[in-house]
Amino acid sequence: MRVSVFNHFSTLSYVIFCLPFRPVYWLGNDTLRVSAALFAENRRRLCKGLKAKDGVVPKSVVVLQGGEQKQRYCTDTDVLFRQESFFHWAFGVTEPDCYGAIDVDSGKSILFVPKLPESYATWMGEIFTKEHFKAKYAVDEVQYTCDIADVLSNLKPAVLLTLRGRNTDSGSICREASFEGISRYTERDGLSCLISICVCSRLIKTDMELEVLRYTNRISSEAHKLIMKHVKPGQKEYEMESLFQHYCYNKGGMRHTSYTCICGTGNNGSILHYGHAGAPNDKTIADGDMCLFDMGGEYYCYSSDITCSFPANGKFTPDQRAIYEAVLKSSRTVMAAIKPGVKWTDMHRLTDRVHLEELVKIGILTGSVEDMLKVHLGSVFMPHGLGHLLGIDVHDVGGYPEGVERIDEPGLRSLRMGRLVQERMVLTVEPGIYFINHLLDQALANPAQSCFINNQVLARFRGFGGVRIEDDIAVTADGIELLTCVPRTVEEIEAFMADSAKPFSPVTSSETF
Numbered sequence: 247m248r249v250s251v252f253n254h255f256s257t258l259s260y261v262i263f264c265l266p267f268r269p270v271y272w273l274g275n276d277t278l279r280v281s282a283a284l285f286a287e288n289r290r291r292l293c294k295g296l297k298a299k300d301g302v303v304p305k306s307v308v309v310l311q312g313g314e315q316k317q318r319y320c321t322d323t324d325v326l327f328r329q330e331s332f333f334h335w336a337f338g339v340t341e342p343d344c345y346g347a348i349d350v351d352s353g354k355s356i357l358f359v360p361k362l363p364e365s366y367a368t369w370m371g372e373i374f375t376k377e378h379f380k381a382k383y384a385v386d387e388v389q390y391t392c393d394i395a396d397v398l399s400n401l402k403p404a405v406l407l408t409l410r411g412r413n414t415d416s417g418s419i420c421r422e423a424s425f426e427g428i429s430r431y432t433e434r435d436g437l438s439c440l441i442s443i444c445v446c447s448r449l450i451k452t453d454m455e456l457e458v459l460r461y462t463n464r465i466s467s468e469a470h471k472l473i474m475k476h477v478k479p480g481q482k483e484y485e486m487e488s489l490f491q492h493y494c495y496n497k498g499g500m501r502h503t504s505y506t507c508i509c510g511t512g513n514n515g516s517i518l519h520y521g522h523a524g525a526p527n528d529k530t531i532a533d534g535d536m537c538l539f540d541m542g543g544e545y546y547c548y549s550s551d552i553t554c555s556f557p558a559n560g561k562f563t564p565d566q567r568a569i570y571e572a573v574l575k576s577s578r579t580v581m582a583a584i585k586p587g588v589k590w591t592d593m594h595r596l597t598d599r600v601h602l603e604e605l606v607k608i609g610i611l612t613g614s615v616e617d618m619l620k621v622h623l624g625s626v627f628m629p630h631g632l633g634h635l636l637g638i639d640v641h642d643v644g645g646y647p648e649g650v651e652r653i654d655e656p657g658l659r660s661l662r663m664g665r666l667v668q669e670r671m672v673l674t675v676e677p678g679i680y681f682i683n684h685l686l687d688q689a690l691a692n693p694a695q696s697c698f699i700n701n702q703v704l705a706r707f708r709g710f711g712g713v714r715i716e717d718d719i720a721v722t723a724d725g726i727e728l729l730t731c732v733p734r735t736v737e738e739i740e741a742f743m744a745d746s747a748k749p750f751s752p753v754t755s756s757e758t759f
Contacts, residue, residue, distance in 0.1 A: 411442070
């Protein structure tokens with residue numbers, strides 16, 4: 247298996263720059279130019295998938311509703327808008343309150359935009375014409391949302407296909423398109439087929455999508471490296487969050503992060519979703535703390551998800567080194583095993599095995615690893631899943647297709663994907679070892695698990711926090727492409743943090759794990 251690290255000026259960069267569509271999204275300077283061709287290709291793939299689907303009748307029309315501009319509670323203060331993901335995948339539209347229609351037989355695309363009041367020009371800026379949006383988004387036609395019922399009626403669709411179903415990752419119901427006059431269409435996706443085809447299409451990334459994901463990883467990797475250069479005991483965790491966000495926006499044009507930043511230091515590194523409103527990255531970083539910084543920038547709705555773990559003072563203690571290298575070993579072992587056709591659940595189990603073997607070497611555990619696996623001891627130290635799909639959503643759709651159920655076992659029940667690995671999937675690989683008092687106390691109270699734990703050695707790690715190493719990968723025909731590029735070995739991290747003038751040299755495509 248060969249692992250390669252991307253080159254930003256690759257042939258795919260050439261494709262995305264030079265396709266015969268004007269850039270639909272570019273924030274100037276060195277930010278990535280994204281062509282409207284990306285979304286035209288997604289619509290083409292969607293229509294192809296629908297035509298191949300049994301039961302989809304001729305003259306079907308897809309109707310998608312974009313996200314709405316919302317205000318903060320009962321105020322008139324706008325919440326920063328981010329487009330609804332399925333709509334963005336198909337149209338790439340940045341404006342709120344839009345709809346899109348696609349004639350499945352012909353592939354014809356119609357974008358519906360709001361008809362804005364004259365006052366908009368005073369408060370919000372120029373009111374653009376329909377021709378402006380037609381050129382910007384490379385669609386076949388643009389109409390106003392107030393006319394959607396009449397425009398669709400003129401198409402004489404046999405059936406309207408709307409999103410109807412559940413996002414299996416979040417458990418939330420997808421928002422089905424709704425507009426005044428839709429009730430006249432009695433035939434509306436009785437098969438609920440649109441969501442399944444959309445999900446299958448989003449699951450496999452095109453060349454152009456991969457290029458945007460390479461970009462988000464490059465910028466986010468550089469932001470993580472900047473933090474490694476600047477972190478010092480005495481600073482606040484939120485200062486690191488701020489520095490990450492500043493770099494991603496300033497250098498990469500990333501106004502959004504992919505998720506709430508996690509900046510856990512010391513024991514906070516054992517809180518898996520730290521950084522929320524009740525624990526807002528507000529601890530003072532102490533000398534000797536391990537840092538667990540899980541942050542990813544988002545460009546044009548495409549995500550990244552990277553975690554770096556390192557000592558705040560730049561020098562690993564023996565215990566920190568032992569835990570870190572245990573996680574690094576599992577990361578590299580799993581990445582060496584990933585290729586099309588492997589079971590993602592097997593990759594999670596492989597991670598558990600490596601962790602348990604390493605914890606035995608450290609002395610925290612003792613006994614047979616095979617017997618430890620039978621009582622799910624690995625989930626005490628890594629209660630989350632190995633990783634997840636990545637794309638327009640940080641926890642991207644498609645992890646559990648119809649007929650595939652989550653395995654109801656500790657650890658595996660939190661795994662966000664049950665599919666076989668396929669070429670062109672983009673995934674996170676994020677093994678971790680944590681010392682979570684709640685789970686440790688439960689294990690010590692459970693005779694089936696406590697018999698393997700050396701409590702005297704374990705006591706040394708109470709308050710340690712945790713180590714997570716998270717990389718983003720694209721699956722290739724015979725292995726993976728590593729998208730994330732940060733120092734990973736103990737030696738690389740210590741050297742990088744010690745010498746602020748020394749640039750980091752990433753692995754090249756010739757290096758194998």
